[in-house]
Amino acid sequence: MKVLLAHLLTLLTLATAQTINSTIPANQTFNFGKHYAVLNLDLIDGTVSGVATTSAGQAFINSTSKWINAVHNQSPKPLIIFTRIYFTTVQKPEIGLETPFGIAVAPLGNITETSAVSQIYSAFDVLDTDVVLQKTRYYAGAGNGLEEILRAQGIDTVILSGLRTSGVILSTVYRLFDLDYKIYVISNNTIEVGNDAALIQSAALNGIIPKLPADVITIEQALAALKRSGPAVW
Numbered sequence: 337m338k339v340l341l342a343h344l345l346t347l348l349t350l351a352t353a354q355t356i357n358s359t360i361p362a363n364q365t366f367n368f369g370k371h372y373a374v375l376n377l378d379l380i381d382g383t384v385s386g387v388a389t390t391s392a393g394q395a396f397i398n399s400t401s402k403w404i405n406a407v408h409n410q411s412p413k414p415l416i417i418f419t420r421i422y423f424t425t426v427q428k429p430e431i432g433l434e435t436p437f438g439i440a441v442a443p444l445g446n447i448t449e450t451s452a453v454s455q456i457y458s459a460f461d462v463l464d465t466d467v468v469l470q471k472t473r474y475y476a477g478a479g480n481g482l483e484e485i486l487r488a489q490g491i492d493t494v495i496l497s498g499l500r501t502s503g504v505i506l507s508t509v510y511r512l513f514d515l516d517y518k519i520y521v522i523s524n525n526t527i528e529v530g531n532d533a534a535l536i537q538s539a540a541l542n543g544i545i546p547k548l549p550a551d552v553i554t555i556e557q558a559l560a561a562l563k564r565s566g567p568a569v570w
């Protein structure tokens with residue numbers, strides 16, 4: 337009975353997995369300009385290892401790592417920014433433990449700069465020239481110099497990868513949208529976890545983000561646009 341139920345659930349999950357559409361037609365040529373930054377959000381061991389065992393998670397990891405490598409191969413390299421969730425000490429002074437975000441990050445434990453769970457997941461390369469920022473809320477710019485860096489470097493376009501879609505991705509899309517950045521989200525490089533993951537992924541990428549409007553593109557479109565972009569200025 338239990339096995340049968342599990343099979344049924346798998347079938348249901350497959351049946352509800354929804355296609356993610358791009359906001360830009362496949363045959364339309366575009367590029368990111370010269371003043372773009374690549375944002376790789378919360379790709380830490382504590383979040384990525386949780387999805388690494390699923391085929392959707394492996395596809396996400398493969399696609400994201402391919403993107404990071406392609407961006408690193410640009411010459412000159414664009415501004416590349418990673419974020420990592422962690423707190424200054426085990427007391428997590430940046431949050432109240434009972435606040436909504438405090439409860440949301442409780443599963444990561446007493447996560448600090450040196451914790452294994454706060455390190456960038458091993459499938460993703462980080463170079464010395466990449467900027468790696470601490471962050472302490474959902475928004476990529478919470479508790480760090482993200483906005484200062486984007487402004488100081490004259491950035492006008494950002495390209496987002498990371499997890500979760502309903503957490504750092506949506507939160508960051510909204511805040512940077514209001515700060516007048518042009519935003520692209522690479523659909524293959526985002527993932528949702530937990531109950532109703534496919535539904536939430538589709539609602540965010542097919543519904544909410546295009547409505548702002550911000551762009552949702554595939555990894556294939558992102559790689560092609562990257563080749564047509566630059567030389568990066570910052």
Ligand SMILES: *[C@@H]1O[C@H](CO)[C@@H](O)[C@H](O)[C@H]1NC(C)=O
Binds near residue numbers: 355356357556
């Ligand atoms: C990326 O996502 C698109 C749209 O869902 C899909 O058609 C394509 O196969 C994906 N590419 C990879 C490398 O997973």
Ligand SMILES: *[C@@H]1O[C@H](CO)[C@@H](O)[C@H](O)[C@H]1NC(C)=O
Binds near residue numbers: 354355542
């Ligand atoms: C994706 O695009 C196709 C073709 O335009 C459309 O039929 C479908 O309804 C769209 N799916 C979603 C979830 O928006």
Ligand SMILES: *[C@@H]1O[C@H](CO)[C@@H](O)[C@H](O)[C@H]1NC(C)=O
Binds near residue numbers: 361363364
């Ligand atoms: C892209 O495809 C659409 C639909 O197939 C077509 O109407 C349009 O002319 C094409 N655009 C370009 C730039 O080729």
Ligand SMILES: *[C@@H]1O[C@H](CO)[C@@H](O)[C@H](O)[C@H]1NC(C)=O
Binds near residue numbers: 394
């Ligand atoms: C991801 O990449 C690994 C190693 O290249 C490969 O074995 C695996 O089949 C890929 N998985 C998916 C879902 O693309």
Ligand SMILES: *[C@@H]1O[C@H](CO)[C@@H](O)[C@H](O)[C@H]1NC(C)=O
Binds near residue numbers: 426446
């Ligand atoms: C986390 O830190 C708090 C405060 O120092 C401590 O009370 C708690 O036992 C720690 N929890 C773990 C899992 O280490």
